[in-house]
Amino acid sequence: MIIRLILGSKSDFTMEINEETPILVILRDLFYSGDWRNMKRDFESVPELYKQIEMLEEIERKITSLNEMIYEPIVWTEVVEFLEKYGFTPESLMNVTADGLYELAIEYADKNQADTAKDILKFATKVDKNYAPAYELYGSLLLEEGDVEGAIKYLNRSIEIDPWLVQSYSMLGEAYYNMGKYETAIEYWEKEITLSPSDTFTYFMLADAYTKIGDLGKAVEVLEKFRLNSENSIIALYELAGLYRKLGNEAKAKEYESLLMEVDPQKDPNGIEIWAKVHLKKGNYEKVINTVESIINTNSEARHLSLILAVAYAKTGKMDMARQVIDELKEDNFWYLYGKKEFFDELLTQSEKEKCGIV
Numbered sequence: 001m002i003i004r005l006i007l008g009s010k011s012d013f014t015m016e017i018n019e020e021t022p023i024l025v026i027l028r029d030l031f032y033s034g035d036w037r038n039m040k041r042d043f044e045s046v047p048e049l050y051k052q053i054e055m056l057e058e059i060e061r062k063i064t065s066l067n068e069m070i071y072e073p074i075v076w077t078e079v080v081e082f083l084e085k086y087g088f089t090p091e092s093l094m095n096v097t098a099d100g101l102y103e104l105a106i107e108y109a110d111k112n113q114a115d116t117a118k119d120i121l122k123f124a125t126k127v128d129k130n131y132a133p134a135y136e137l138y139g140s141l142l143l144e145e146g147d148v149e150g151a152i153k154y155l156n157r158s159i160e161i162d163p164w165l166v167q168s169y170s171m172l173g174e175a176y177y178n179m180g181k182y183e184t185a186i187e188y189w190e191k192e193i194t195l196s197p198s199d200t201f202t203y204f205m206l207a208d209a210y211t212k213i214g215d216l217g218k219a220v221e222v223l224e225k226f227r228l229n230s231e232n233s234i235i236a237l238y239e240l241a242g243l244y245r246k247l248g249n250e251a252k253a254k255e256y257e258s259l260l261m262e263v264d265p266q267k268d269p270n271g272i273e274i275w276a277k278v279h280l281k282k283g284n285y286e287k288v289i290n291t292v293e294s295i296i297n298t299n300s301e302a303r304h305l306s307l308i309l310a311v312a313y314a315k316t317g318k319m320d321m322a323r324q325v326i327d328e329l330k331e332d333n334f335w336y337l338y339g340k341k342e343f344f345d346e347l348l349t350q351s352e353k354e355k356c357g358i359v
Contacts, residue, residue, distance in 0.1 A: 090126035132162035234271025322356035
């Protein structure tokens with residue numbers, strides 16, 4: 001197809017458009033961060049493509065910008081086929097950056113297309129063998145697939161290139177933890193929180209790893225350090241109370257339990273379930289009902305907390321209300337309900353579970 005563009009009375013500009021033309025725009029954005037000049041340096045050896053690139057550049061200069069609206073979505077297999085057709089390899093593309101490839105790999109990974117994501121990352125590491133984020137993401141994907149040894153290899157390579165790549169330390173800690181090598185996991189997680197003290201989840205994993213090797217004092221030290229910036233963390237208070245009790249410090253355990261009960265759970269959404277469990281064990285059923293109902297009524301995304309209400313309703317003899325909650329959870333979120341079996345077993349008797357329809 002030939003498009004003739006008339007620009008004013010003295011300009012007559014023509015361009016042949018075919019199914020490959022959008023791929024050139026994809027390559028510009030994916031490999032060259034939108035820079036036609038660097039792209040032309042790599043395509044000088046293919047005159048027909050070079051000419052099209054110049055025409056596309058002219059369109060942008062005189063008419064309109066060319067962006068993802070003309071080619072989305074990017075289909076990686078089409079990109080590869082195009083490059084192979086014209087004899088391009090990752091090594092022959094001398095002016096390419098890996099940033100766009102990395103972002104595309106994330107998109108595919110987010111769509112659960114891990115194999116394609118890994119293909120893209122392999123291409124990225126051939127384009128730039130020192131592009132650390134590609135090794136980190138590749139290793140993370142391998143870890144999700146259960147290839148722990150492969151994951152460790154790629155993650156270690158990523159921090160050899162970039163010792164500041166925090167996510168790699170996190171993933172390496174997870175890999176070794178899953179292998180039962182808690183001391184090694186601790187080493188990596190300690191490095192992670194040194195580089196990034198705000199990585200909340202890592203403090204709890206690190207404390208758990210110390211607990212696994214029997215060093216309860218270090219577990220306490222880690223969580224106390226976390227509390228310096230998050231003193232009202234419900235989860236930290238709960239974990240610390242348990243650790244102090246195991247260490248025989250009952251006074252400290254009770255102190256932290258008291259602090260936990262005074263925390264406003266709406267200021268720590270991640271700890272609402274733990275907060276409720278403590279109050280339910282203390283028999284503060286109405287307090288739990290009032291607080292959780294208020295949270296659910298003001299936040300549509302908090303509907304899962306209704307399982308707490310089911311327990312509180314059952315404990316106050318409101319079995320019809322408890323059953324209604326359970327029935328709704330069974331219909332809308334059965335697997336979440338199933339995953340909370342331990343929560344119900346801990347707080348309800350067999351008779352109460354039967355009356356509200358949990359079993």
